Every structure is written in structure tokens, then in C-alpha cells.
Amino acid sequence: MTTSLPRYPGRQRVTQARVLRSEWIKLRTQPSALWSLGSAVILIIAVGVLYSLLREARPPQGAAAIASFDPVSVSLSGVQLAQIATGALGVLLVTNEYATGLIWTTLAAVPRRLPVLWGKAGMVVAVTIAVTLPAALAAFLAGQEVLSRQHLTTSLGHPGVAQAVIGSSLYLAVCGLLGLALGAVLRSTAGGISALFGLFFALPIIAGFLPGSWSDDINKYLPSTAGQAITTVHPDPATSLAPWTGLGVSFLYAAILLGAAALRTRRGDAK
């Protein structure tokens, strides 16, 4: 049955806050996005606990090894896999719209276009932190529980520990932004995810082929290596940047790619 449509007297403008709300409605009704977030949680906790169990079974031997043992980074090792999940979340939020053609409807409603990109970026950061921060905390606590059997534990109160837990979540949000930017530049799910793997896994392998000192110097500035510095409490200066410096460097990559994504989105055909 159809009824006659009443007139709508309002005349409301598009605002960034409204676009953000629209992106929130889209995200919670997009199963692939929810799956990505769910996988991130599972990877953070499961890998963190499994690796802690492994290290509990094979504890460090000798004073030097014990001194450099980092129970925080062990319990947060799941972040290295979860980065693909939150990166994929970022990719999918954009490329799903291009794949279905929904992008035309979206951009016709927001013809200035950029608020859509910023809305998606804000949403990726917000939901990633909201979901992965409790997961990182759970992984840390569970990991310490496991490692306590070998008296290798630390606590949240120790210097740098809370920073590592919170920073892990921030790094995963940066990965989401990297994925979002790659998705917006490439406009293809397969392309975006492949680029993400290249960035996170292929680049460090390629850097590994370089001569020793070069390899370390370059490797620590790559987006994933730099960002993962935040998950450690005692980073090795030879192979890793300082925690916040590393996170800052990885954010810089995301910011540069988002800039490219903004240029690509703003101009030309929305196809």
C-alpha cells in the first residue's frame, strides 16, 4: 500500500557531525565491518594468550635475557595480526561503497565529498579504540596471569606499561586510517587489502634483504615496525624507535595517505 507523501518543511544543511552520524549508522549495519572488529578482538586476546603460554613454557634463560624480557610486548603480540583486521575495516568502509555503487548516493547527498572521508576516518578511529582498548587490556591481564607462573610479570602501574596498552589501541586506529586511505585511493577491496599486506608485511621483508645496519635503520621507520614500538616497554634502540616517536611516525604515514585520499576523493568522477 502506498500513501501520499507529506511535504517536508525543513531545510537542513550537511554538517560534519551529521555525516559522522550517518557513517555510524552505516558502520553498525555493515556486517563486514563488524566482522573486522570482531576479528581484531579475537586476534588481540587469543594470540596474546597463546604467545604468553609459549613464553611461559620456554622462559628466558640467563640474567641478560631475563633483563631484556618484555612481558608487556609478549602479552600484546596479537596486535601484530590485529593490525590487518582494523586495516581491513578501514579499507572496507570505503571500498564497499564503490563496489555496490552506493558511493553515488552518498556523494550526491554530500556533494562536497570530503566530509564523507573525514566522517569515515573519525568513525574508524572511534570504533577501533572503543573495541580494541578493552581487548588490549584483557590480553595484557590474561598474559600477565600466564607469565606470573614464571615470575616474569609486570603491572599496569609500572612506567610505560599503561602507555603500551593504550598505545596498542591507538596504533590499531592508525592502521584503520591507513586502510581507509588506501581504500579511498585505490577504490577496490582487493587492491586495498593487498596494499595493506604489502605495507605491513612485504616492506619489512624487503628491508630485511638489505645489508645489516641499513636493514635495521630502514626497517624501524616502516609504518608497522614504527607503530609497534608503542607495544613495548623496553624497545631496542638498534631495531626500534622510541614508543611515542614510533607511533607518531606511523601516524605520519596515515596522514600522508589520507592527504592523497582527500585529493583523489575531492576531484574528478566518483566512480
Next chain:
Amino acid sequence: MIEIRALTKRYGHTTAVEDLTFTVQPGTVTGFLGPNGAGKSTTMRMILGLDEPTSGTVAVNGHAPRAHAAPLHEVGAMLDPRAVLPSRSARSHLLALAATSGIRRPRVDEVIDAVGLRSVAGRPAGKFSLGMAQRLGIAAALLGDPATVVLDEPVNGLDVEGIRWIRGLLHDLAGQGKTVFVSSHLMSEIAQTATHLIVIGRGRLIADTTVADFIASAAPPVVRVLSSDQRALAALLRSPGVTITPAGRPAGSPAGDGALLICGRTAGQVGATAAGAGITVFELATEQASLEDAFVDLTKDAVEYRPVTRQGTPTHQE
């Protein structure tokens, strides 16, 4: 109002739209007609600011398409009814779109009711039939009560009841003073829906006219007459500008029934001529040329006017 001026769009070496100039007026339904691939959808995307013109300009309600502050109130569009996230419900799809302009749930529900999707609004839009998807697309276009409505092939996939519904809807929207711009590749469909007509072929403007004028000029009406003395009547009617041809054979009969088709005189003129000469008229009727014939003729890039031929019968002057 949609104002298109010298609009050209090229994709690489392909020219989709070339030097198009026309205006779509408010308060009337304007049909946008052209064969598949003529450039209709490309033009519509440029009207919405989705594609950037290679050259030329588009203005919607006096503004560049991408300059609207309140876009959902300026222009509502349906370009591709299948462009939805398949697993997202129809209602969520509309809620997300409405949210960009701060339009809330009561209006979304109003629009859902108006297009007749209330009972399926919670179902995944990907499971909709084409007809239901069309209704969802139209709902999206009407969310903000826009001054200009742009619909790409809205009748496609609708059943008879749906087609009747959308004709009424478009008529109502035009009655509210909106600019209604509707594309189709079927002339017959447009003739029953639109008042004004823009015809394009291969990206170029072919006609910008009323539907009635278009049909009349592309294929003028002919008068069919059967009388007691066809030869005498033909002799009386013969003059420059008048074409007289024998009617083709009706289906099932072995030969032509002897009727004549007269082009260039009205039925009244033919009747009066016959009466003046004392010829008895058995049959006298005005026949409208087929809409599709008129459309095909025009979009064939036919330059010269071709006289009406019926059922393949060659023209021969009496």
C-alpha cells in the same frame, strides 16, 4: 530548474556527451529520451556533481551541483536502484542517507509508507525485487522533499500497478512546482508520463520540445479514407504538400482494402472535399504514427525528412 550549457564529457577517447545545451523547467515532468548508451546517465551524474564535465556547465536550482549547502532539499536522485549494501535493511539505508542532512526517523518512515515498502522496510535491501528496489530508490530521492527530482529509468522493472503509481507520483511532484527529470529509452513510456521532452542520441541534443510537438513533427498524423470513388477523391486532393498512398493490406485479407492514406490534410478537409464532389465516405479516421517509429526515425541520425510509409508499402503517387 536544471540548466545545462555546452556540456561535454569525454572518457579518454570516448565522447559520452557533446555540446549539450538545454533547460529543464520546474512545474512539469520532463522526459529524457535516448537509446541505450546515448549519454543519459552520464548527463544525470553531472547534474548530481558525481562526474566532472570536461567542459561546459550545469546549474541546479541556480547553483553548481557541488555547491549546495542543503543538497537533499535541492536535488533528490535515483541513478541505480541496485546500488545498496545487500545486507543492510531498506530502513537503515534510508536512515543513513537522511542523517547526512539531519533528517530523522519520522520522515524516513513517512517516505517508506509513501512508496509502499512499510512491510519490508526491515528486510535486507539486497533481497528486494527490481520493482521494490526501484521504490526504495525513489524513497531515497524524496527524503528531503527536494526542489528537483532526477530519476534514471524509474519505470524499469515496475508492474502495471507500479507504473500507474509512479506516473501519478511524478504528476503530483510536478504539481507541487518541482522540476522532474526522468529518463527512459522507451518513447511510449515517456509519452504517457512526461509533458516536455529532451531527446539525445550519441551524446548530442536531437530535440527539446513538448511530447505532442515531437510526435507531430517526427511523424505527422495521416488520414485514412475509404469512399465510393477513390480515384476521383485522390484527384481532388492532389496538390503540393499532400502525399497520397494506398493503405497496406489489413491482416488476413488477400489484398489492400482500397483505403487511401492522406498526409498533409486533416480529416475535416478530406471529408469536406468528398462532400463537395458528392462522393460518399465510408470510412474516415486520423491515424497517429507510432511513437517508437518516430523515436527510431529521429535517433537514427536521419537528416532528411522521409515520408510516412506503412507496412513496407512503397510510396506511389496517385
